[in-house]
Amino acid sequence: MMQDMKDEILRKAKILIVDDQEDIILILEETLQSQGFSCFKSTPDPRQVLTLFTEFHPDLMILDLLMPHLNGFELMEQLEPLIEADGCLPILVLTGDSGRDAKQKALSGGAKDYLTKPFSPGELLLRIKNLLESRFLYLQLERENRVLEKRVDERTKELAQIQARYQSLVDISPDSIILTDLEGRILFSNHRAAALHGYESSQKMERLSIFDLIAVEDHKMVLEEARKTLETDNVRSCEYTSLRRDGSFFDAEVRASAIQDAQGNPQAFIIVIRDITERKQAEESLKELSKYVLVLQEEERKRVARELHDGVNQILSSIKFRMNALDDKLSVLNESVIKEVVRTKELLDQAIEEVRRISKNLRPSALDNLGLMAAITGLCDDFRERTGKVIELESGEFPMVLSTEMETNLYRFIQEALGNVEKHSGAKKVKIHVSQEGPFFMVAIKDDGSGFKVSEVNQEKTKKRGLGLSHMRERAGIISGALSIQSSPGHGTEITIRIPLRGGEQ
Numbered sequence: 001m002m003q004d005m006k007d008e009i010l011r012k013a014k015i016l017i018v019d020d021q022e023d024i025i026l027i028l029e030e031t032l033q034s035q036g037f038s039c040f041k042s043t044p045d046p047r048q049v050l051t052l053f054t055e056f057h058p059d060l061m062i063l064d065l066l067m068p069h070l071n072g073f074e075l076m077e078q079l080e081p082l083i084e085a086d087g088c089l090p091i092l093v094l095t096g097d098s099g100r101d102a103k104q105k106a107l108s109g110g111a112k113d114y115l116t117k118p119f120s121p122g123e124l125l126l127r128i129k130n131l132l133e134s135r136f137l138y139l140q141l142e143r144e145n146r147v148l149e150k151r152v153d154e155r156t157k158e159l160a161q162i163q164a165r166y167q168s169l170v171d172i173s174p175d176s177i178i179l180t181d182l183e184g185r186i187l188f189s190n191h192r193a194a195a196l197h198g199y200e201s202s203q204k205m206e207r208l209s210i211f212d213l214i215a216v217e218d219h220k221m222v223l224e225e226a227r228k229t230l231e232t233d234n235v236r237s238c239e240y241t242s243l244r245r246d247g248s249f250f251d252a253e254v255r256a257s258a259i260q261d262a263q264g265n266p267q268a269f270i271i272v273i274r275d276i277t278e279r280k281q282a283e284e285s286l287k288e289l290s291k292y293v294l295v296l297q298e299e300e301r302k303r304v305a306r307e308l309h310d311g312v313n314q315i316l317s318s319i320k321f322r323m324n325a326l327d328d329k330l331s332v333l334n335e336s337v338i339k340e341v342v343r344t345k346e347l348l349d350q351a352i353e354e355v356r357r358i359s360k361n362l363r364p365s366a367l368d369n370l371g372l373m374a375a376i377t378g379l380c381d382d383f384r385e386r387t388g389k390v391i392e393l394e395s396g397e398f399p400m401v402l403s404t405e406m407e408t409n410l411y412r413f414i415q416e417a418l419g420n421v422e423k424h425s426g427a428k429k430v431k432i433h434v435s436q437e438g439p440f441f442m443v444a445i446k447d448d449g450s451g452f453k454v455s456e457v458n459q460e461k462t463k464k465r466g467l468g469l470s471h472m473r474e475r476a477g478i479i480s481g482a483l484s485i486q487s488s489p490g491h492g493t494e495i496t497i498r499i500p501l502r503g504g505e506q
Contacts, residue, residue, distance in 0.1 A: 011035070013132050016058035017042040018049055018075070019094070020067040024117070028062060028094075031121045032128075046070040053082055058089065059135055060128060063111070065095040065102060076110040083110065088138040090131035094119065107423075120351075176273040179259075182266060184210040184226075196275060198245035210271065215241035215249060222254075229256055230266050242273065251280045287477060372407040373434065376414060380432065383418050389428060391418075396435035406479050406499065410443060413475045417445040417495055420469070425449025425493060439501050446494040451487045472497075 015032065017040060019025050025042045032040055041056050043049065046067050052058075065072035072093060083089045090112040095102070098116040106114055112134070113127050176193030180186050186209065189202040197213055199205050214222055218240040229236045235257040242252035253276045258266040324345075367375035373395055380391045402410075414432065421427050427449030435442050469485065476483040476497050487493035 009136065010129060010132050011037050012039060013037070013059040013136075014056060015040040015128070016049070016052060016056060016061045018046055018061065018067075018072075019064040020044045020046070021064070024064070024094075028124075031124060034121075035125055046072075046075050049075055050078060050082070053079065060131055061089060061091045062094050062128075063091050065093060065097055065106065073105060073109055076106075080110060088135050090135050092127060092131060094124070178205075178210065178271045178273065180210050180269045180271065182230075182268065184269075186210060187268065193273065196244075196273065197242070198248075210269075213243055215243060217241070225256070226269065229258055229269070233258060233260075239276065242275075250275050251277045367407060367411055372402060372410060375407075375411050376432065376434065379411070379415060379418065383422070383430070387422055389421075389430060391430045392432070394431070394433045394435075402441065406441075409475045409479050410441075410497070410499075413472055413497060414443065414445065416472050416475070421445075421447050421449065421493075425451075427492065436501070441499045441501055442496065444494060444496040446492065448492045451489050451491045451493050453489065454485050454487055 015037060017025055017028050019028070019042075022044050025044060029040065029042060041052060041058075043052060047069055063072050063075065070078075072095070076091065079089075091110055093103075093106045093111045093114045094117065095106075095114075096117040103114045112131055115124060115127060173190055173192055176196045177190045178186055178193050179188040186205050186207075189205045191202055194200070194202045194205055197205070211219055211222070221238065222240060225236050225238045228234075235255055237253065237255045239251065239253050241249050243249050253274045254271055256269050256271045259268045259270055261267050377393060380393050383389070384391050418430070421430055425447050427447035430445065430447045433442070433444045433446075472495070473483050475481075476499075479499055481497045481499040484496040484498070485493070486495075
């Protein structure tokens with residue numbers, strides 16, 4: 001039911017087609033109509049696009065590069081201010097220019113995907129679906145962010161009111177508020193703090209230390225946070241296990257700051273504590289859901305890859321066999337027919353190779369048949385052939401047999417890392433090291449590229465790279481891995497994932 005609703009939303013998407021060849025436009029329109037897309041507009045004149053954009057507000061644009069009057073690169077440049085206002089408009093470049101420079105320039109100029117003519121309708125529709133899903137997800141996140149920002153603004157106003165009327169309102173705060181001296185002795189607490197920790201009244205807590213409310217294993221961490229609060233004069237936050245009077249415990253988030261006297265000397269800590277048990281449970285549920293989605297995605301990739309191999313590829317191979325059988329009969333045909341047959345065989349070879357490539361990208365057979373290292377080796381070979389970059393693969397011995405889930409996520413992790421290298425780093429050399437070190441399985445990917453500031457990875461100017469790293473963190477989390485990123489401008493990047501085996505600690 002949910003998938004049907006999702007497909008229906010995608011089919012209602014507005015698609016703008018820009019190509020100076022009207023026969024190509026006709027093919028694209030027929031392809032879209034065959035899959036239920038009905039809301040699209042087309043133009044062979046790129047000069048009309050700005051007007052169409054403002055009137056039509058497309059969700060996706062299919063754009064040719066080589067056009068008279070205004071080429072695709074110039075058009076993307078003109079559209080840039082409008083796209084920024086829209087927030088996210090995926091552009092699928094569909095062109096006869098298969099050169100690497102054109103592809104790189106198009107992707108750098110704002111295109112989200114690149115497909116060369118002649119194209120497979122199935123491949124075209126798959127890419128359209130992926131781009132539309134990305135757009136709608138982006139728009140959904142934007143809406144949720146606006147709601148979140150509104151809530152944050154409302155909360156900030158509430159806190160300002162509490163500050164102005166602190167003495168009269170502190171006891172009805174939804175959070176527990178505790179005031180301690182520099183040694184941690186509780187000087188004051190509101191009713192919420194008492195209730196949260198299982199005490200009849202806030203007065204009962206004034207004989208306690210803040211450490212009576214914290215699990216012993218977290219004392220050292222809280223002491224370190226207190227030291228940093230005094231040193232930096234900033235509000236610090238951390239999460240720990242909090243104790244109730246009856247010995248039960250709950251997950252807590254604490255924000256603390258130092259109260260200073262007129263001379264700027266710290267006198268006390270003001271501490272706000274929040275029960276985050278439900279949030280932790282929600283995060284765990286979300287993690288499980290994400291894991292489930294990725295498992296389904298891999299199963300679907302495997303199914304589609306198998307159908308491509310067993311269905312389409314077998315049909316194409318059969319056609320090729322029949323074409324080869326015609327070789328002995330070509331002598332009785334005129335030269336033009338012979339050329340056409342030869343060209344047809346070349347196109348068949350290309351089609352077979354394209355199906356194999358798509359099938360391999362969806363789910364490499366080596367991963368299922370030969371294991372992780374064989375699949376990684378194939379990934380490196382493809383990367384080397386595609387980019388011309390030097391790539392080395394080193395592996396130590398790892399006698400443990402990895403689970404299918406772990407192998408799949410590690411393969412996708414390395415695939416995402418190599419994709420980042422290809423798109424962003426400008427590296428000439430990449431090195432991958434795979435090994436088992438004690439109870440841990442380790443994968444390290446190092447390049448000699450441009451590098452970046454890790455602290456800025458989530459900012460707007462590194463948004464694309466940040467999204468790739470986000471996917472890698474998600475993969476690492478699913479298999480309980482710890483992700484480490486080391487990079488700086490001009491000094492390359494090293495990304496390491498460390499996975500505990502047999503329940504080892506990270």
